[in-house]
Amino acid sequence: xxxxxxxxxxxxxxxxxxxxxxxxxxxxxxxxxxxxxxxxxxxxxxxxxxxxxxxxxxxxxxxxxxxxxxxxxxxxxxxxxxxxxxxxxxxxxxxxxxxxxxxxxxxxxxxxxxxxxxxxxxxxxxxxxxxxxxxxxxxxxxxxxxxxxxxxxxxxxxxxxxxxxxxxxxxxxxxxxxxxxxxxxxxxxx
Amino acid sequence: xxxxxxxxxxxxxxxxxxxxxxxxxxxxxxxxxxxxxxxxxxxxxxxxxxxxxxxxxxxxxxxxxxxxxxxxxxxxxxxxxxxxxxxxxxxxxxxxxxxxxxxxxxxxxxxxxxxxxxxxxxxxxxxxxxxxxxxxxxxxxxxxxxxxxxxxxxxxxxxxxxxxxxxxxxxxxxxxxxxxxxxxxxxxxxxxxxxxxxxxxxxxxxxxxxxxxxxxxxxxxxxxxxxxxxxxxxxxxxxxxxxxxxxxxxxxxxxxxxxxxxxxxxxxxxxxxxxxxxxxxxxxxxxxxxxxxxxxxxxxxxxxxxxxxxxxxxxxxxx
Numbered sequence: 001x002x003x004x005x006x007x008x009x010x011x012x013x014x015x016x017x018x019x020x021x022x023x024x025x026x027x028x029x030x031x032x033x034x035x036x037x038x039x040x041x042x043x044x045x046x047x048x049x050x051x052x053x054x055x056x057x058x059x060x061x062x063x064x065x066x067x068x069x070x071x072x073x074x075x076x077x078x079x080x081x082x083x084x085x086x087x088x089x090x091x092x093x094x095x096x097x098x099x100x101x102x103x104x105x106x107x108x109x110x111x112x113x114x115x116x117x118x119x120x121x122x123x124x125x126x127x128x129x130x131x132x133x134x135x136x137x138x139x140x141x142x143x144x145x146x147x148x149x150x151x152x153x154x155x156x157x158x159x160x161x162x163x164x165x166x167x168x169x170x171x172x173x174x175x176x177x178x179x180x181x182x183x184x185x186x187x188x189x190x
Numbered sequence: 191x192x193x194x195x196x197x198x199x200x201x202x203x204x205x206x207x208x209x210x211x212x213x214x215x216x217x218x219x220x221x222x223x224x225x226x227x228x229x230x231x232x233x234x235x236x237x238x239x240x241x242x243x244x245x246x247x248x249x250x251x252x253x254x255x256x257x258x259x260x261x262x263x264x265x266x267x268x269x270x271x272x273x274x275x276x277x278x279x280x281x282x283x284x285x286x287x288x289x290x291x292x293x294x295x296x297x298x299x300x301x302x303x304x305x306x307x308x309x310x311x312x313x314x315x316x317x318x319x320x321x322x323x324x325x326x327x328x329x330x331x332x333x334x335x336x337x338x339x340x341x342x343x344x345x346x347x348x349x350x351x352x353x354x355x356x357x358x359x360x361x362x363x364x365x366x367x368x369x370x371x372x373x374x375x376x377x378x379x380x381x382x383x384x385x386x387x388x389x390x391x392x393x394x395x396x397x398x399x400x401x402x403x404x405x406x407x408x409x410x411x412x413x414x415x416x417x418x419x420x421x422x423x424x425x426x427x428x429x430x431x432x433x434x435x436x437x438x439x440x441x442x443x444x445x446x447x448x449x450x451x452x453x454x455x456x457x458x459x460x461x462x463x464x465x466x467x468x469x470x471x472x473x474x475x476x477x478x479x480x481x482x483x484x485x486x487x488x489x490x491x492x493x494x495x496x497x498x499x500x501x502x503x504x505x506x507x508x509x
Binding site: 025028029032033036037038040041044045050054057058061062065066067111114116117118120121122124125128139143144170173174177179180 | 196197199200203204205206207208210211212213214215216217218219224225226228229230231232
């Protein structure tokens with residue numbers, strides 16, 4: 001199984017400290033209400049729609065309940081499993097999703113259209129969602145407070161690659177937000 | 191603005207967007223009633239099973255309540271058994287009319303399998319012949335016709351069919367209508383076959399050879415004949431029980447007086463011979479056809495019996 005305890009993230013204290021592995025079922029009960037919104041936000045920033053994020057978050061908690069699951073770093077575990085679940089949704093056939101269950105949903109699917117957000121914040125998220133997927137993912141992990149090492153382990157890439165993706169993402173955002181130009185102007189004015 | 195301030199500005203923007211998005215997601219989720227319930231597979235299965243159990247219980251209670259009046263009436267009937275249990279024949283009548291109609295052909299076919307001839311009258315005749323023999327033996331006479339008469343009795347008993355092979359598998363509990371029907375017939379047919387074979391064995395292996403011996407004790411012959419008469423009494427009783435069971439199945443397959451058949455599928459059912467009355471509810475599209483194809487029975491003018499198959503009726507548009 002992919003999400004075995006041995007594959008759990010060996011992070012060094014940034015967001016989660018190493019604890020004795022706990023049974024997934026107990027963790028799910030403890031964390032469900034507290035972590036669910038954060039998990040949905042993480043998936044939205046990765047590019048999931050509202051419905052996809054909800055499905056993937058729910059799926060991650062369901063997998064957490066599986067018998068025999070023991071987890072040391074539950075927050076990272078949940079994000080990684082939910083992210084994979086969302087990726088699996090992307091390759092499903094259309095007809096498998098034909099009967100969408102009737103669940104109450106907000107009037108927006110992407111946070112770009114969430115009128116509750118400020119104009120500036122929506123613009124930032126809009127730009128963030130146009131980044132390449134790895135840069136988007138690296139930024140989402142970073143914004144949720146995970147270290148480069150944690151992100152690298154979760155994404156299955158080297159820490160240097162995470163740092164590179166983050167740097168590129170930030171550079172692109174800076175350029176698109178006009179923050180670099182201001183810097184140049186400042187230097188020229190000196 | 192310095193490079194540092196550009197980076198700080200980006201960090202501030204990202205942090206603000208992240209934080210605000212968190213608030214929006216939280217508020218939206220709470221607006222929907224909070225995060226969806228934790229979907230623990232074990233708990234979900236438990237809930238599904240509990241819900242199914244509850245619904246089945248409610249359905250059974252409702253159905254029992256619907257038939258409650260009928261059940262109470264049959265319990266109070268004078269011919270119901272002393273143990274308070276409903277006779278099986280009545281239980282068949284209690285099955286939903288649509289089910290009785292659906293399996294009518296198969297049920298009637300089962301009666302033919304288990305009641306190929308009138309075993310009751312055959313065994314009754316055998317009893318009469320053995321009673322005549324006993325009367326002669328008591329007078330210490332043995333007319334020459336007695337032996338040939340007993341051979342005919344043996345032939346009669348031999349014609350009682352052996353137990354037919356079950357058409358439906360032996361059920362643990364006969365919930366299925368056809369299984370209940372066959373279980374009802376099989377029980378009595380098995381007893382009848384056993385009693386008939388016991389009687390015939392006694393006749394062929396003991397009584398006939400004993401009567402053919404040169405020195406026969408009248409008392410010994412009388413004792414064996416009495417035993418045979420007792421066995422034949424039991425066989426006759428079982429034949430009568432089987433006859434009643436067959437009648438009950440035929441009644442359950444044909445008596446639809448007062449039945450609600452509005453939801454029944456009549457296309458595949460054989461309707462000829464069905465008895466019904468004014469209280470029977472037919473599907474709207476069938477009512478007129480069945481009314482035309484039916485006539486009153488001789489015994490009771492309020493009961494109608496379906497004659498020729500209504501499906502075969504083609505009414506010309508000109509008439």
